[in-house]
Amino acid sequence: MSVLSEELTLATVKGVRLGAACAGIKQSDRDDIVVIEAAKGSTCAAVFTRNAFCAAPVIVARDHLGHHPRWLLVNSGNANAGTGQRGLDDARRTCRTLGRLTGAAAEQVLPFSTGVIGEYLPVEKIESALPKALSALDEAGWTRAARAIMTTDTRPKGASRTVNLAGVSVTVTGIAKGAGMIHPDMATMLAFIATDAKVEPASLQACLSDAVDGSFNLITVDGDTSTNDACVLFATGGAGNPELSRQSVDFPLLARAVREVCEDLAEAIVRDGEGATKVMRIEVQEARDETEARNVAKTIAHSPLVKTAFFASDPNWGRILAAIGRSGCADLDISGVSIWLGNVLIVENGGRAMSYTEEAGRAVMSENDILIRVVLGRGSAHQRVLTCDLSYDYVRINAEYRT
Amino acid sequence: MSVLSEELTLATVKGVRLGAACAGIKQSDRDDIVVIEAAKGSTCAAVFTRNAFCAAPVIVARDHLGHHPRWLLVNSGNANAGTGQRGLDDARRTCRTLGRLTGAAAEQVLPFSTGVIGEYLPVEKIESALPKALSALDEAGWTRAARAIMTTDTRPKGASRTVNLAGVSVTVTGIAKGAGMIHPDMATMLAFIATDAKVEPASLQACLSDAVDGSFNLITVDGDTSTNDACVLFATGGAGNPELSRQSVDFPLLARAVREVCEDLAEAIVRDGEGATKVMRIEVQEARDETEARNVAKTIAHSPLVKTAFFASDPNWGRILAAIGRSGCADLDISGVSIWLGNVLIVENGGRAMSYTEEAGRAVMSENDILIRVVLGRGSAHQRVLTCDLSYDYVRINAEYRT
Numbered sequence: 001m002s003v004l005s006e007e008l009t010l011a012t013v014k015g016v017r018l019g020a021a022c023a024g025i026k027q028s029d030r031d032d033i034v035v036i037e038a039a040k041g042s043t044c045a046a047v048f049t050r051n052a053f054c055a056a057p058v059i060v061a062r063d064h065l066g067h068h069p070r071w072l073l074v075n076s077g078n079a080n081a082g083t084g085q086r087g088l089d090d091a092r093r094t095c096r097t098l099g100r101l102t103g104a105a106a107e108q109v110l111p112f113s114t115g116v117i118g119e120y121l122p123v124e125k126i127e128s129a130l131p132k133a134l135s136a137l138d139e140a141g142w143t144r145a146a147r148a149i150m151t152t153d154t155r156p157k158g159a160s161r162t163v164n165l166a167g168v169s170v171t172v173t174g175i176a177k178g179a180g181m182i183h184p185d186m187a188t189m190l191a192f193i194a195t196d197a198k199v200e201p202a203s204l205q206a207c208l209s210d211a212v213d214g215s216f217n218l219i220t221v222d223g224d225t226s227t228n229d230a231c232v233l234f235a236t237g238g239a240g241n242p243e244l245s246r247q248s249v250d251f252p253l254l255a256r257a258v259r260e261v262c263e264d265l266a267e268a269i270v271r272d273g274e275g276a277t278k279v280m281r282i283e284v285q286e287a288r289d290e291t292e293a294r295n296v297a298k299t300i301a302h303s304p305l306v307k308t309a310f311f312a313s314d315p316n317w318g319r320i321l322a323a324i325g326r327s328g329c330a331d332l333d334i335s336g337v338s339i340w341l342g343n344v345l346i347v348e349n350g351g352r353a354m355s356y357t358e359e360a361g362r363a364v365m366s367e368n369d370i371l372i373r374v375v376l377g378r379g380s381a382h383q384r385v386l387t388c389d390l391s392y393d394y395v396r397i398n399a400e401y402r403t
Numbered sequence: 404m405s406v407l408s409e410e411l412t413l414a415t416v417k418g419v420r421l422g423a424a425c426a427g428i429k430q431s432d433r434d435d436i437v438v439i440e441a442a443k444g445s446t447c448a449a450v451f452t453r454n455a456f457c458a459a460p461v462i463v464a465r466d467h468l469g470h471h472p473r474w475l476l477v478n479s480g481n482a483n484a485g486t487g488q489r490g491l492d493d494a495r496r497t498c499r500t501l502g503r504l505t506g507a508a509a510e511q512v513l514p515f516s517t518g519v520i521g522e523y524l525p526v527e528k529i530e531s532a533l534p535k536a537l538s539a540l541d542e543a544g545w546t547r548a549a550r551a552i553m554t555t556d557t558r559p560k561g562a563s564r565t566v567n568l569a570g571v572s573v574t575v576t577g578i579a580k581g582a583g584m585i586h587p588d589m590a591t592m593l594a595f596i597a598t599d600a601k602v603e604p605a606s607l608q609a610c611l612s613d614a615v616d617g618s619f620n621l622i623t624v625d626g627d628t629s630t631n632d633a634c635v636l637f638a639t640g641g642a643g644n645p646e647l648s649r650q651s652v653d654f655p656l657l658a659r660a661v662r663e664v665c666e667d668l669a670e671a672i673v674r675d676g677e678g679a680t681k682v683m684r685i686e687v688q689e690a691r692d693e694t695e696a697r698n699v700a701k702t703i704a705h706s707p708l709v710k711t712a713f714f715a716s717d718p719n720w721g722r723i724l725a726a727i728g729r730s731g732c733a734d735l736d737i738s739g740v741s742i743w744l745g746n747v748l749i750v751e752n753g754g755r756a757m758s759y760t761e762e763a764g765r766a767v768m769s770e771n772d773i774l775i776r777v778v779l780g781r782g783s784a785h786q787r788v789l790t791c792d793l794s795y796d797y798v799r800i801n802a803e804y805r806t
């Protein structure tokens with residue numbers, strides 16, 4: 001299922017309904033709030049940003065996570081971050097209001113916000129629009145919800161997988177938003193995933209943490225870790241499978257489906273990175289350990305010089321080499337390093353490859369999807385990071401964001 | 404003495420002569436090689452990049468440093484980096500040639516290169532132009548040399564200080580180049596400084612290392628540490644003062660003059676940062692230790708979101724707050740954090756300051772020189788980092804660099 005198609009089609013998940021409405025947060029007529037309901041008895045796992053300045057809704061959602069959440073309340077257009085005690089009060093009040101309207105306890109509601117930092121949440125607007133969002137609740141509401149949570153995103157992002165667990169068909173569907181301030185640390189901007197599998201809570205959390213670590217935590221648009229990153233996974237049990245735990249034979253099948261949905265969503269975020277014209281997949285191989293591989297890949301991925309060279313389709317491999325050199329590998333023997341652009345060897349023994357020609361480099365650079373493979377020659381660990389290029393439009397989008 | 408003036412006027416240093424010439428490295432008719440001669444008996448100190456992929460001339464200069472260097476040979480237009488064994492051979496050959504022309508040993512020549520990475524050095528062109536550069540040697544050659552070492556720089560950079568050491572007037576003059584790939588680690592792009600003081604070698608090295616640490620190592624344009632960073636300090640003894648060492652009463656006076664010259668040059672590099680329209684001075688106060696203060700300041704300085712907001716003169720302080728939050732301060736209590744833009748308090752207790760108005764924020768942001776002061780409220784250490792904004796022109800300059 002393509003994550004790029006404008007007509008995003010997502011599989012429904014038994015036990016999950018989504019409703020969106022326009023609260024006028026951005027003073028436009030597009031949807032900007034979403035409610036997501038998970039059936040009674042669902043289990044829930046979540047991971048949140050590690051940014052010390054985490055937003056009010058992140059603090060409240062983390063508090064509520066242990067209280068058998070049944071509802072997610074999401075708004076775009078305002079991050080409710082940097083808003084102090086009032087921000088916390090505002091987030092809690094929206095939870096109480098949704099609880100009152102649905103018969104749930106306030107603690108069963110997890111709040112999420114994304115948008116401008118440092119402005120107070122327009123609570124009344126959100127409260128006024130809640131009944132409309134609730135009346136729109138629908139198992140088929142995924143795509144509309146994916147659109148409603150967008151900020152600088154240019155397209156909705158979603159992914160689905162279906163796996164067969166001992167004869168029971170189980171679905172995993174997720175949606176995400178994010179295009180800038182993307183360098184997730186233990187979570188992404190906002191991603192909401194659900195499965196109709198029945199899963200024991202601690203195992204569900206392990207499943208999500210692993211999936212996030214191998215997907216959202218390996219992407220970067222601009223190196224800026226958001227204050228609002230959050231990723232939630234509901235398991236409703238609607239599929240009718242026997243409860244899964246980490247010990248279950250079928251657990252790896254579900255875990256893989258969740259991971260693949262996360263990977264699809266993470267890639268969709270990079271592909272829609274602010275101003276992005278290209279996606280670069282940076283694979284670092286033969287590192288001493290995975291941390292080293294990740295550091296090298298992220299140093300390349302964060303280099304504005306590398307990113308602008310890719311924007312210009314210029315095979316300026318010296319910038320990749322300089323990034324590797326400053327990435328902090330202890331005692332790096334540069335003569336063991338080689339670099340490939342797609343299937344073109346550009347650097348060997350730490351210098352330009354004998355066989356390299358600018359023409360071959362340019363041919364790879366003209367693609368929209370580019371693999372950069374760095375072979376360090378000092379171990380057997382590897383890691384892969386996804387990023388995008390740095391264009392005029394990144395500057396324009398972020399210079400004009402609030403104007 | 405202004406570092407910005409297009410008519411850069413620099414004090415001469417007794418015992419130092421500089422000559423420039425056009426070798427045609429960039430196929431234009433501007434000067435692109437410089438020779439710098441220090442009088443017999445001069446002492447020399449230097450610091451170099453810590454990038455593992457350091458350029459061939461850096462390796463050779465580091466080798467030669469212990470052999471009483473008397474000559475610097477600098478070229479712009481080609482970095483001689485990523486050029487493997489041939490790059491080393493080329494750098495050594497230019498040293499031998501200059502040695503033959505001047506009667507010096509090859510080991511008394513330190514080579515420096517700056518420009519495109521990954522192309523072989525045009526050795527013949529440089530050798531052909533050396534006699535012309537030597538015939539141009541002049542004590543008053545500083546400004547011409549400052550121009551000849553420019554690459555994407557838009558103006559020459561230099562600074563001078565004169566101090567009185569027990570009745571002897573001593574001069575310190577330096578020149579530097581650099582505008583992109585600027586995040587010096589133990590040194591800057593290229594800076595050449597000289598004093599006519601007589602200074603014992605180990606003390607001269609300590610003097611330079613301290614000065615670089617407090618100046619070049621506290622600036623960043625794009626977070627990319629160059630492969631070619633180098634900073635050299637000659638002390639010729641031409642002033643006639645008794646030899647200084649770290650124990651001398653007057654040593655701190657000279658050290659301060661060297662540090663001030665380094666600070667001026669470092670600031671000039673940021674002010675001429677690729678595409679820069681604004682200089683931001685980021686002061687972090689009340690940190691637990693200096694490393695923490697530096698990390699917070701550098702995280703803000705490297706954030707593309709902060710940099711684009713400043714380009715747009717948008718007081719989007721949420722981005723500063725998000726950068727602080729991801730900078731890795733252990734157990735940061737955000738309620739103790741306040742942030743000032745110029746003399747406007749924008750954040751207190753971790754949220755928007757009660758007294759803050761967008762108008763006041765915008766007034767500060769419209770300036771070209773902006774102080775960002777972050778008070779962490781958890782210690783007494785502080786640090787200051789200089790950086791510039793991120794504009795369309797940064798992208799243009801780096802996308803078009805090789806075309």
